[in-house]
Every structure is written in C-alpha cells, then in structure tokens.
Amino acid sequence: MTTTATETVTQATGRTPRARAIRGTRPGFLVYGVLGAFLLACLFPYYWSLLIGSGDSYTIRDPHMSWIPGGNLWENMQKVMTDPAVNFWQALWNSVWSSAVIAASVVFFSTLAGWAFAKLKFTGSNVLLVFVIATMAVPMQLGVVPLYILFSDLGWTGQIGAIIVPALTSAFGVFWMTQYLRQSVPDELIEAARVDGATQFRTFLTVGLPAARPAAAMLALFTFVSSWNNFFWPFIVLDRSNPTLPVALSLLQSNYFVDYSVVLAGVLLSTIPLLILFVFAGKQLVSGIMAGAVKG
Numbered sequence: 001m002t003t004t005a006t007e008t009v010t011q012a013t014g015r016t017p018r019a020r021a022i023r024g025t026r027p028g029f030l031v032y033g034v035l036g037a038f039l040l041a042c043l044f045p046y047y048w049s050l051l052i053g054s055g056d057s058y059t060i061r062d063p064h065m066s067w068i069p070g071g072n073l074w075e076n077m078q079k080v081m082t083d084p085a086v087n088f089w090q091a092l093w094n095s096v097w098s099s100a101v102i103a104a105s106v107v108f109f110s111t112l113a114g115w116a117f118a119k120l121k122f123t124g125s126n127v128l129l130v131f132v133i134a135t136m137a138v139p140m141q142l143g144v145v146p147l148y149i150l151f152s153d154l155g156w157t158g159q160i161g162a163i164i165v166p167a168l169t170s171a172f173g174v175f176w177m178t179q180y181l182r183q184s185v186p187d188e189l190i191e192a193a194r195v196d197g198a199t200q201f202r203t204f205l206t207v208g209l210p211a212a213r214p215a216a217a218m219l220a221l222f223t224f225v226s227s228w229n230n231f232f233w234p235f236i237v238l239d240r241s242n243p244t245l246p247v248a249l250s251l252l253q254s255n256y257f258v259d260y261s262v263v264l265a266g267v268l269l270s271t272i273p274l275l276i277l278f279v280f281a282g283k284q285l286v287s288g289i290m291a292g293a294v295k296g
Helices: 005-013 017-024 029-053 073-082 088-119 125-137 140-154 161-167 171-184 187-195 200-211 213-229 232-237 245-253 260-293
Strands: none
Touching: 029 073, 029 260, 073 088, 073 260, 088 125, 088 161, 088 171, 088 200, 088 213, 088 245, 088 260, 125 171, 140 232, 161 232, 171 200, 171 213, 187 200, 200 213, 213 260, 232 245, 245 260
16 A cells, blocks of 8 residues: 555654644734734723823823823822722722622533533524524613612612622523534533433533633633623612722712823723733633643
8 A cells, every 4th residue: 555745744743744834834024013013002091091090180181291101100099099989999899709700600500501502402402592692682771771670679779789690691601602512522422421320410510511611711701801891780770889890980080070190090900900810810711722722
C-alpha cells in the first residue's frame, strides 16, 4: 500500500502540513493596528472619566482643559463615599450581593434547562424552546407596571429581593446553554452513566455540569456585569435608603448644579469591583474556554 508524502509528514509530526502552517501564522501589522485602535477607543471613556474625576467642578467647563489628570481624584471619591444622600457602602453591598445571586441562579437554572432541551427527549421540546427564545423579543418595559403592582402587593418595594427574584432565570441563558450542551456532550457519555445506575439528576451533576463549565463561566460573567449595570428596574422599585450602585450614583446629579468631577469619580469607583473581577477571573475564564474548545 503506497503512503503519500502528506501522510508521511502527518505520521512523523502528528499534525497535517495545513495545521502546522496555520499554527505558524502570525498576525501582521494591520491586525495589530486595528486591535490597538479598538483598545484605545475602549479605554478613552475611562481616561476621560479620570480626567474629569481628578479635577474640580470647573474642569469640564474649561476650554483649555489639560489632558493630564489632576490631584483631586481621592478627594472627589471621598465625597462620594461619605455623602449621606448616596449611601455608597450600602449600595455597593446591594450591587455585589444581588449580582452574585443572580449570576449563580441564572447559570444553574439555565444549565439545567439547557440540559433538558439538549439531551432529554420529550414531546413539545422544540416548541417550548422556541417559546422561551421568543420571550427575548418582549421589552422589559412592557411588564414594569404589573411587576411593580405585584411586588407592591407583596410588600417588597424598596427591598433588594425585588430586583433579584425577576432575574433568577434568563431566556438567553437557556438558549446559550442548550446550544453548547447539544454540541459538547456526546450521547454515549449519558448512556454510560445510565448503565452505571446514575439517576437523571446525578447524570446532570457528573456529566452535564463539568462539560458546561466554559459556557457557564462566560454566562456567569456576562450576567454579573449586566446585573451590576442594571439601572431601569432598580431605579423604579428601590428607594434612596436601599439603592444599588447605579441608582446611588444617579443621586449625585439630582441637584440643580451637577458637579461632574464628583459624578465621574463615583463612576470610576463603580468600575473598580468589575476590574477586580476580571483580573481574578480572566485567566480561569480563558482557560475554561480553551479547555472546552480543544477536543482530545
């Protein structure tokens, strides 16, 4: 039997010539230039906030404003943290607590529902999945009035639970996990678990959850950030004594005169927890994505 040159190279190196060529390819100057420009465009709002937040109340009105940060950043941050109208520390705790609970709940229930839609066979599963996806087309604003009436009757207005309960599940999360589990978990693994005597939920815990870790990490991160930045519903249902961070920061500009240096210093303060999250979770997130992308 004749062995071609390609097969000989593949047997010797373990990779095809095409795979080795792709592996050896390096991005050119144009790619790095576009990525660098995109990075600068993303960083500019933060630098602008730093410029204004480190100045005084007249910095933003100065036509000859310096592009070098001033020395009032810490002073402006202290104004935000000590302002009794803002209640900064209570707002920070509310944002951290609610975002963490919502992210954990969305990941668990979305993975559970995604496992059912992807790997369990039951009547009407496709129709039900389409219905779940279709709910994403309904704006949240349409349900604000009945939702507020419901929580008002329950006596939950002004409490942090009023923003946690409506966000415990996510239609996008269900769709995301369904698509990922459908492609990443072979049916043979499920059959092997059933042969070993595992129950349906036990199979989900031992097979589904480990396989879903990369997608679950991304979903948790995006859900946490989305909940952290949510302003519309918390602004309606919470009061000034128990706000989340975006609602608290809005109180800085509720007067006739808005000190933008203090407002943007508060904006910088609100981004610090997210930056810390990305620093500690970034490597685990990337490694999880790569582990899910590489198949043995």
